[in-house]
Each structure stands twice: as C-alpha cells, then as structure tokens.
Amino acid sequence: MLLRAAFLLLLQCLASTLGQYNMCKSLVSTDEGSVWEHYACQPSPGSMKDYMRIKVDPPGITCGNPPERFCTLENPYLCSDECDASNPDLAHPPQLMQDRERNGLITYWQTVTWGRHPEPLLANISMSWNKSLELTDDIQITFEYGRPTIMVLDKSMDHGRSWQPYQFYADDCQDAFNMQPKQVRDLSPANLTRVICTEQYSGWVGSKNDKNVKFEVRERFAVFAGPRLQNMDSLYTRMESMKGLRDFFTFTNLRLRLLRPALGGTYVQRDNLLKYFYAISNIESIFAHTQCKCNLHASQCLLIDGNLQCQCEHNTTGPDCQRCKKGFKAKSWKAGSYLPPPNGTPNTYCECYGHSNRCSFIDYLNIVTCVSCKHNTRGQNCQHCRLGYFRNASAELDDENVCVECNCNQLGSIHDRCNGTGFCQCKDGATGAKCDDCVPGYYWKQGCYPNVCDEEMLLCQNGGTCYMNQKCICPPEFKGVLCQQSRCEAGKDCNGAPSARLSLAALLLCALIYLLATLAQH
Numbered sequence: 001m002l003l004r005a006a007f008l009l010l011l012q013c014l015a016s017t018l019g020q021y022n023m024c025k026s027l028v029s030t031d032e033g034s035v036w037e038h039y040a041c042q043p044s045p046g047s048m049k050d051y052m053r054i055k056v057d058p059p060g061i062t063c064g065n066p067p068e069r070f071c072t073l074e075n076p077y078l079c080s081d082e083c084d085a086s087n088p089d090l091a092h093p094p095q096l097m098q099d100r101e102r103n104g105l106i107t108y109w110q111t112v113t114w115g116r117h118p119e120p121l122l123a124n125i126s127m128s129w130n131k132s133l134e135l136t137d138d139i140q141i142t143f144e145y146g147r148p149t150i151m152v153l154d155k156s157m158d159h160g161r162s163w164q165p166y167q168f169y170a171d172d173c174q175d176a177f178n179m180q181p182k183q184v185r186d187l188s189p190a191n192l193t194r195v196i197c198t199e200q201y202s203g204w205v206g207s208k209n210d211k212n213v214k215f216e217v218r219e220r221f222a223v224f225a226g227p228r229l230q231n232m233d234s235l236y237t238r239m240e241s242m243k244g245l246r247d248f249f250t251f252t253n254l255r256l257r258l259l260r261p262a263l264g265g266t267y268v269q270r271d272n273l274l275k276y277f278y279a280i281s282n283i284e285s286i287f288a289h290t291q292c293k294c295n296l297h298a299s300q301c302l303l304i305d306g307n308l309q310c311q312c313e314h315n316t317t318g319p320d321c322q323r324c325k326k327g328f329k330a331k332s333w334k335a336g337s338y339l340p341p342p343n344g345t346p347n348t349y350c351e352c353y354g355h356s357n358r359c360s361f362i363d364y365l366n367i368v369t370c371v372s373c374k375h376n377t378r379g380q381n382c383q384h385c386r387l388g389y390f391r392n393a394s395a396e397l398d399d400e401n402v403c404v405e406c407n408c409n410q411l412g413s414i415h416d417r418c419n420g421t422g423f424c425q426c427k428d429g430a431t432g433a434k435c436d437d438c439v440p441g442y443y444w445k446q447g448c449y450p451n452v453c454d455e456e457m458l459l460c461q462n463g464g465t466c467y468m469n470q471k472c473i474c475p476p477e478f479k480g481v482l483c484q485q486s487r488c489e490a491g492k493d494c495n496g497a498p499s500a501r502l503s504l505a506a507l508l509l510c511a512l513i514y515l516l517a518t519l520a521q522h
Contacts, residue, residue, distance in 0.1 A: 020232075020342055024299050024313035035360040035371050038314060040296040040336035040344025045136040048129060048290045049098050049283070051308055055126045056094045056109070063112045063277070064091050070113050071275035073146050073264040074208070079274050083110055097125070097280045106281050108144045114261060114276035117268060123278055125256040128160060131301075131308040132293035132320045135249040139215040142282040146262025147213055149202050150176045156253040163255060167215055168197035171204075176259075184219040189238070192223055193248040204265035211281075217249065236338035250293055296336025296344060297321035315350035324350040353398040355382035376403040390422045409436040411447045443469045452481060 024041035027034055056062055063070070064085030071079040084090040092110035099107055114121040139153075153166040170176035179197040187194060201213040218229065225235040239246050261276045268276070292301030294310035298321050301310050312321035316333065324333045337345040346357065352370035355377045359368050373382035376389045385391055385403035395402045408416050408424035412435030418424045426435035429448030438448040451458060453466035460472035464483030467473050474483035 021296065021338070021344055022299050023343075024297070024346070033360055035358050036368070038346040038357055038359070040338060040346055041299040041313065042294055042296055043292045043299060043301040043310070045291040047284070048133060048308075051129055051131075051303065052098055052283075053128045053130075054094050054098060054283075055128075057124050057126070058122070061111050061123045062093060063110045064093075068112060069274060070110075070277060071272065073204075073262060073275055074206070076264070076269070076272055076275045079272075092279070094125075097283050101281075106144065108279045108281035110144075110279040111258075111277050113274045114268075115273050117270060117273050117276075120259065121261055121276065121278075123258040125258070125280070125283075126160065127254045127283065129252065129308060130159065132157070132250060132252050133290045134246075134293045135217045135251075135290055137290075138217050139254075140282075140284055141213045141256065141280060142211050143213065143262075144211065144279040144281050145277070146204065146264065147201055147211065148258050148261055148278060149204075149263055150260040151202075151213070152257040152259065153215055154255040154257060155251040156255070157247070157251055160253045163253075165195050166251075166254075167195060169199075169202050169213060170197060171199060171202040173197035173199055184216045187220070187223065189223055189242075192220055192242075193244050204262060233341045236341060236344075240337055240339050292320075294321045296338070297346070314346050352382040353377070353402075354400075355398075375400045376405070388416045388418075390418050390420055393421075407434055409434050412436055445470070458482065 021040050021042045022044060023039055025036050025038045028037050062085070063083035067082060067084035067086070067090075069079050070081050070083060071077065072081070082090055083092055085093070092108060094109045096107040097109045101107060111121070111123050148169070149171045151169045153169070154163045155166045156163050168177050168179060170181075173179045173181040177197050181199045182196040183198055183200055184196070187196070221229055221235055224238045225231045229235075258278050261278050263276070292298075292308055292310055294301065294312065295316070297314045297316045298310035298312045301308055303309075307319070309319050310321045312318070312325075314321075314336070315325045317323060317325045322333070333350065334347040336347050339345065347354070352359070352373065355373045355375050356370040358371040360371045362369060369380045370382045373379070375382075376386045378384050378386050383397060388406050389403040390406055392399070392402050392404045404422065406416060406418035406422060406424055408418060409430075409432075410416070412426055412430035412432075413424040414427055415425065418433075423433050424435045426432070427448065429438055429442035429450065431437050431439045438444050441451050441454075442448040443451055451469040453460050453472050454469055455466060458466075459482070460466050460474070461480075461482050461484045462475060462478040464472040464474040464478065472481065472483045474480070477487050479485045479487050
C-alpha cells in the first residue's frame, strides 16, 4: 500500500511538472505602463480515451458472428466459453476496449479463434482522435488470456495517410523482425528516438500474472530528466535542441498490428486451435495520458463540434495552432519554445514579426501595440524601420536584418534619413545613394563645391592651367580667378620701364617737333 502511494505521488509530481506551461500571457505593470507578457503554453495532460475512435479490421475478425466456442490457455480442454454477437452477455465488440469496468466485471474485445491455421491470425486496431496529440506518459494495453507473441505498435502523424513503426514486440525479435532485442534502458541520449524491438512483454508468464504491454514514455524522459524526472529543464532543453525529439512523442493515430497470439509457452497445438485468439480489455495511458499538441500556443483544448481543438493564443489558429490568424503573416509562424524555463518563449512572430515579445494595451486608442521593437524596427507591429534605416526588400518582415542603416554621408546629405529604397536627401551639388559623390560642375572637398575651372566651360585664360577644378594656375604676368587680369601697370612694362606704347608716342611727338622746326627755318 505504501509503495502504491509513493507511485501515485510520483505520477502526480510528473503531471504537475509537465503542466508547468499552463499560462499563455499575463498583464504586468512596467515603467511604460501595463504590458502583456507572453509565454509558451500547453494544455494540461488528461485522458484522451473518451475521445478515441476505434476501428478493427479485417472485417469479421471480431468473434460472435457466427457464435463460436473458445478455450483458455489455463484450461485448454475446457472449452465451455462462448462468444455470440447477438447476445449482449456473450458479445465482445471493439468498444469494450475503452469502456469503464463496472463492479469489478472485466469486459473485453475478442477476435475469432485460430481455426484457419496455418493461415496467420492477423488483426489491426486503429485509434484516431482527428487531432495531433503528445505523449506525456506510458501507453498501456491490457490483454486478457495472454499477450501476443508478435505485435507492432505503429503511429501516424498525418491522420492515417502514412504509418511508421513505433515499437516492435516479439518473444524472439531476431526471428520475427531480424532485430536484436533491446529495452528502453539500453538507449542513450544520442539514440533515444530509435525504434526498438523488445521481448519484455511477449513471453508467456501466465495470463493472470501479467496482462499488460507497454510503450514506455517515462523511461525515455528519464534519460534526460533523471530517474524521478526531477530535472525536467534538461528534458525541455533537449526538446528544443535534439532534432526529431518533439515529433517522436507526437501522433494523430495509433495502430496495433497483432501478428501472432499467445501460445502458452509452447508450439502451436493444432489439435486444439480454439485456445488461440486475441482479447483486449483496456487501452490507456497509466495516469496523465496524453495532451493536445498546440505547438505551445494554447493552454486549453476543448471538444468543439465533436473534435478536439486548441484554444489558440499568440494570434495563431488551426486545430494545432499551426498557422497564423488571418491578417498576420503566415510565413512567420513558429512553434513556441520551452526555453528559457520556467515560462518559455511564445515566438509570437505573428504579432511583432519576431522583433518584440511584449505588447501594451493603449486604452484611449483601444489598440494593442508592440513594445520595445528590436532590430531597428518601429511601429504598432514592428513592421516599419526606424528613422535612419530602410527596408531590405530581399528580406522577410520577420528577418532580423529587415532594416538596413541608411548610412548617409554627413557632409553630402541634408540629414541621416533616407527613402524606402535607401537613397539619402543630398545637398546642392551632391549625388549618389549616400550623397558621397558630386554632380558634374562640382568637386568634392569635405562636401561638394562648384568648379572654379574646367576644360569645357570655365577655361583658364592667358595660358593658365586648371588644377583639380579648384583653381587656375596663371603665368607670372597674369592673375584673377581665370587668369584674366594682367599684373603690369598702365604705361610700363613688367620690369618698371615705360611701356612700348608710350615710347612710340614720344617718338611721334619728337618727329612732329622736328618737322615744325624745319618749316620755320624756311
């Protein structure tokens, strides 16, 4: 009794630990006002047996039509039991696998006996929920009158369109599946998701001694979280970092392939085939069962119109919160993260495109706006770029590099802002996307300035040469911006002597005086 109490306490501890992500958001007060803090969240584990839809095939595999006698392995020659589908007290339909036992009376589903040996006695039991689920505890199947010697547990992640083995069971794994037998405790962190064949649940031990077949989940968790599952943070870290670990515990459908019934520890005794059949009284998980898979975007999973649906938060939608709501960028969807503990990260790319995980409600505007946008973004949904940055057209809105710095040249631009294509507003004479070049007719010198001279329109005169469009280098006798002025004074040459023009006038004056003097003598 004490051992059972300790066991139940352990399971309760497990359930509470797995259920720590039970709140999607909370309103908190900060210096910036009331803001929403968003967290990763998931529904609490619970029994999914009540929502299970069960199907058995091939048709006619369930006993009772026509009525049939059968024996038990404990009393193989006392074949007084009968299966009759028309008699409620003697019928064993599939729904008895998921009913609740009343007054200690065990009810079970049962197949026909192996009367057609050596043709294999095969039966498939398919279970569906029309919803993605995640295992948080062991699966347990209870067999009456002996566990199968060979069976396979399959799972589907696409509602039964495709299947893959989850675990093989056999009394001889090498003979049945050409696999070496293993148990979960043989697995290591590196190969925890390996599909194994176990002989642990297929050997004959007497139908009354051990009826259960398990798919161990807690033992796999224990590889990372420790024997008592006390280090769940380690498990959650692995869930984020180890590829395929989350998906390993995810399914939409389960299927049991029953390939050979219990033989009672002997070879098939053909003289009494009425003792070989399959019978299942219960299919369930031990305690916490399973939980709805909501990709850490919902804390509740409810039955709506006959189907389980996550009550999605973080602006996600869909049965598994697997896409963004209309009006939010679908490509930005991402599952939530268990890290960092204890609340995880919601990855609410739908709201702020991954540039903020905090939102504030503005009463007088009646809107919710992102707070403290990162990656140089701004706006109600961090959908715009800060001043001094422009949108990278080749990047998605949720890209950390969506906003590129304008990087305008401070000397050539009016300010540090640019337009939507990255072009800055330039000062007169400046050009280029960053205003770091000059238009024709201007030269660069800590900014753009008009040309003083050039070789087309602003020519240096009187033999002057243009130096880098900034000035004319003039001959010694000329000056001015374009060498257009002479350096000599009027009437003198550049050495201080009378100019040639004045000497000629003096000569003419002298000639005139001489001429007048000559005429006077006559």
